[in-house]
Amino acid sequence: MREWHGNAGVVETSVWLPHVRWNPASRLRVFCLPHAGGAASMFAAWPETLPDDIEVAALQLPGRETRFREPPLRHFKAIVDRAATALVPYFDRPYALFGHSMGAMLAFELAREMRRRALPQPVQLLVSAHVAPHKYRPGPPTYNLDDAAFVGELRRRNGTPAAVLDHPDLLPLMLPMLRADFEVCETYAYAPDAPLSCPISAYGALDDGDVPPETIHAWWEQTTSRFEARFWTGGHFFFRTFERELLQHVTAELANAA
Numbered sequence: 001m002r003e004w005h006g007n008a009g010v011v012e013t014s015v016w017l018p019h020v021r022w023n024p025a026s027r028l029r030v031f032c033l034p035h036a037g038g039a040a041s042m043f044a045a046w047p048e049t050l051p052d053d054i055e056v057a058a059l060q061l062p063g064r065e066t067r068f069r070e071p072p073l074r075h076f077k078a079i080v081d082r083a084a085t086a087l088v089p090y091f092d093r094p095y096a097l098f099g100h101s102m103g104a105m106l107a108f109e110l111a112r113e114m115r116r117r118a119l120p121q122p123v124q125l126l127v128s129a130h131v132a133p134h135k136y137r138p139g140p141p142t143y144n145l146d147d148a149a150f151v152g153e154l155r156r157r158n159g160t161p162a163a164v165l166d167h168p169d170l171l172p173l174m175l176p177m178l179r180a181d182f183e184v185c186e187t188y189a190y191a192p193d194a195p196l197s198c199p200i201s202a203y204g205a206l207d208d209g210d211v212p213p214e215t216i217h218a219w220w221e222q223t224t225s226r227f228e229a230r231f232w233t234g235g236h237f238f239f240r241t242f243e244r245e246l247l248q249h250v251t252a253e254l255a256n257a258a
Helices: 076-090 102-116 147-157 170-186 213-222 243-254
Strands: 002-004 010-012 028-033 054-058 095-100 124-128 200-205 227-232
Touching: 028 076, 028 102, 028 243, 076 102, 095 102, 102 124, 102 170, 124 243, 147 170, 200 213, 200 243, 213 227, 227 243
Parallel strands: 028 054, 028 095, 095 124, 124 200, 200 227
Antiparallel strands: 002 010
């Protein structure tokens, strides 16, 4: 499951957590979930920015990077069920969940799944660039469009690098995973349940036309604990421009979480 490499720490060999540098001295672990089309590598800089006592564990979903040969999962429940089972061995210390866009909803549903399984709850839920789940209304499906129309939608959302969309050999390899992620998002159906007991921090961008500020503020309804919303300028992928500022806020939120 894990391999020790002397003072270099622990290198995770699990397919779900391929890049983690395990720190036995950390007081808290933050599991990170990517946006649609994203992968664990989008959190590569986080361990160097967050304090040493916070361990970053980025989840790798099937169908990308180190799991490229696996078929991508196409439904929320399948991802949540399998990810929840994979994470059970890593609840040996307090943990938080962070997700951006699709990852925000996965983090939220993972927290609810842990509660259903009577497993340890997160000490903090951090969600970025997604409408509060009870306010989410997916538009007309795009995952089943023809390739030209689907690529046009990817360009509009500006979340997939142009180098991928314009690469004649790479794009066909990436499309199945991208379509699967869009299907995950566009077929999600919120099921009402009791609010979570952990604090929620919700992050958004003032110029994100798909996620207006009022839908970020609505996350308060999903917790019986403390809630805070924070906004930056920019669009849906504001975290790329303001990553350091975002992590400063994450650090402050997690300072007393464990």
